[in-house]
Amino acid sequence: MDFQQLATAASQHFADARPLLxxxxxxxxxxxxxxxxxxxxxxxxxxxxxxxxxxxxxxADAEDDDEEEEEVVQKMEGLSPQDALVFPVTAGIVLAGLYFLIKRYGAHLINLILGWYFSGVGVFSVAKLVNDGSNFALSFLLPTYFVHKGKLFKTDASKRKAVSQDGAAEASSSPGPLWITMLPNSFVDQIWSLRAAVRKRYTTKGYIHDVVDFKANLTLINALSALFGIGSVAYANLVAKPWWLTNLQGFAVCYSALQIMSPTTFATGSLILAGLFCYDIWAVFFTPLMVTVAKNLDQPIKLVFPRPDQPSAIPGEPPIRSFSMLGLGDIVLPGLMIGLALRFDLYMFYLRKQTKRKSPETTTSPSGTVEPTEDVEKAPYVSVTGNWGDRFWTSRLPASARPQKLNASFPKPYFIASMVGYVIGMLTTLGVMSVFQHAQPALLYLVPGVLASLWGTAVARGELKHMWEFSEAITGEQLEEDEKQDADKDAEKTGQDGQSLFGRLWSEIFDASKDEASKKDASPSSAGKVKDAKQPPDADAQDSKSGVPDTDTLISFSIKRYSARRASFNSKSKAETPPVAERAQTPSDSSIDDAVLVETDEA
Structure with missing residues (x-):
């Protein structure tokens, strides 16, 4: 085929695919x-x-206490090389099982069962996506910092004014940049009230004997997001499943998964993608499993996109509507490596800001010579997440005139390179699918695109060693002593040390011996002995005051106004004598440092 024929065929394919662009x-x-x-x-x-x-x-008596964001530890589930070997095998077994069930019992029954099975994940994911999206929008509508007449202002909820930050006594009654519209005072008061309502926190406690025991500090946005998540899942399972609702749940699952899972290292992530690269080719090209399951399951395991309607072959019949599909695995699995690349960019940014100084201490080398040691000084971390609205409304000011947290930015060469590689892989997938008119395993093109862009960038920048040695596993240097003890206690309690992700899930579900041992420890007789030996006669009254339900309580629920002073006192008392009912909970009102904690077998 000469060049002219090739150009003619390419133009014909483009003309056929143009309606699908x-x-x-x-x-x-x-x-x-x-x-x-x-x-x-x-x-x-x-x-x-x-x-x-x-x-x-x-x-403690400041009215704007609730406006300050709490520092939390970003806990992620780390994957191991063993998981890289188990992933393809497990995925193949599950896919074959679903194919058999669909052929045996039909897709309707399987969709009904899986719909309720995935409901818990759907509610959590949708609620988290809506909550974060709402806070993102509110940061633009009701910012904390904004610029007026070239001056930086900060809102003060206690005084219902925006105070100038240049040292002058100038203040504005507006809660943000809405002063442009010259709103009446009554409307401005309503905006202040709305701002206080959406940022106010409430301590919520719920208890059902032997079933539920939780405590959380919630805002109005948190509660509404949870209701929206419940409503979306209930509508999908009881009423209908429009394509946009399936996509909403799919977006939410991907968004949440990228925050709770990490490949831990680039080597492990590459191994996982390589294994699933082979699995995807087998499932699409050599078996009918993938296509059959994807077409019949109407669950948040895929994204669907309406294609242009095609005229029906039967006169008078409505046009035929079809959809294209993209599995969530084609988003989450490369996305894990892309997210790791972004965190590596942040790691390298602060690594370059480290300085070394000579230490008064010395070390003795194996040859017997005394050598001076060096101390590494790390730059203090400035959060790079959140404050999007504040950054937007203060972008006109020079960086020196803005608070430090609004100048938190860093170069992202690895993230950008991996995103470009992903887009190239996706375009290749769509092009091949359009030419051959056959479903394509997206990972066949996405995996080479993402991995080649990442490792190629490391080679080009001379940072291959840093990339190979980078790990997000927990180390003693990253944790303070108390945090390390808490991590060890959690690992000892759940029995997850030295196990991969699938091993920990297996132990959690099927290891009955630990459950029996814990039940024996928590038996009424033993509880009574402990109570009689260590608690004073008025222990029941103390339990009720501390918020811990006594043994006679079956159901309890309470909502209280969050108090910074009370939270600080409770966190200190818990550190001394933690209540049994709250020992397994991480108090969200405690002050803990913002750091990545990846739980792996290397912890």
Whole structure:
């Protein structure tokens, strides 16, 4: 075939695919959205940065206590090389099992069962996506910092004013940049009230004997997001499943997965993608499993995109509507490596900011010579997440005139390179699918695109050694002594040390011996003995005051106004004598450092 014939065939294929270009654009943007947002939401303090600088203690009676964001530890489930070997095998077994069940019992029954099975994950994921999206939008509508007449202002909820930050006594009654519209005072008061309502926190406790025991500090946005998540899942399972609702749940699952899972190292991530690369080829090209299951399951395991309607072959019949599909694995699995690349960019940014100084201590080398040692000083970490609205409304000011937390940015060469590789792989997938008119295993093109871009960037920048040695596993240097003890206690309690992800899940579900031992320890007789031996006669009254339900309580639920002073006192008392009912909970009102904790067998 000469060049002219090749050009003619290419133009013909382009003309045939031209009506599908909007759908292809929709597909690419939909795949990039959860990867970009989930990767940025997973950012936390890297091991190359020091703890954030301590801020002054807030007064307990300040009305704007709730406006300050709590520092939390970003806990992620680390994957191991053993998981890389188990993933393809497990995926193949599950896929074959679903194929058999669909052929044997029909897709309707399987969709009904799986719909309720995935409901818990759907509620959590949708609620988290809506919650974060709402807070993102509110940061633009009700920012904390904004610029007025070239001056930086900060809102003060206690005084219902925005105070100038240049040292002058100038203040504005507006809660943000809405002063442009010259709103009436009554409307401004409503905005202040709305701002206080959405940022106010409430301590919520719920208890059902032997079933539920939780405590959380929630805002109005948290509660509404949870209701939205429950409503979306209930509508999908009881009423109908439109394609956009399936996509919403799919977006949410991808967004959440990128924040709770990490490949831990680039080597492990590459091994996982290589194994699933082979699995995807086998499942699509050599068996009918993947295509059959994807077409029949109407669950949040895929994204669907409406194709242009095609006229029916029967006169008078409505046009035929069809959909293109993209599995969530084609988003999450490369997305895990892309998210790791973004966190590696942040790690390298703070690694370059480290300085070394001579230490007064010395060490003795194997040859017997005394050598001076060097101390590494790490730059304090400045959070790079959140404050999007504040950054937007203060972008006109020079960096020196803005607070430090609004200048938190860093170069992202590895993240950008991996995103470009993903887009190239996706375009290749769509092009091959359009030419051959056959379903394509997207990982066949996405895996080489992402891995080649990442490792190629490391080689080009001369940072291959740093990339190979980078790990997000927990180390003693990254944890303070108390945090390390808490991690050891959690690992000892759950019996997860030295196990891979699948091993820990297997132990959690099927290891009955530990459950029996824990039941014996928590038996009424033993509990009574402990109570009689160590607690005073008025222990029941103390339990009720501390918020811990006594043994006679069956159901309890309470909502209280969050108090910074009470939270601080409770966190100290818990550190001394932790209540039994709350010992397994991580108190969200305690002050803990912002850092990435990846739980792996290397911990």
């Amino acid at each position: 909007p759908m292809y654009l929709h597909l690419i943007i939909s795949a990039l959205f959860p990867i970009y947002t989930g990767a940025h939401a997973s950012l936390s303090r890297p091991s190359s940065a020091a703890k954030p600088a301590k801020t002054e203690q807030k007064t």
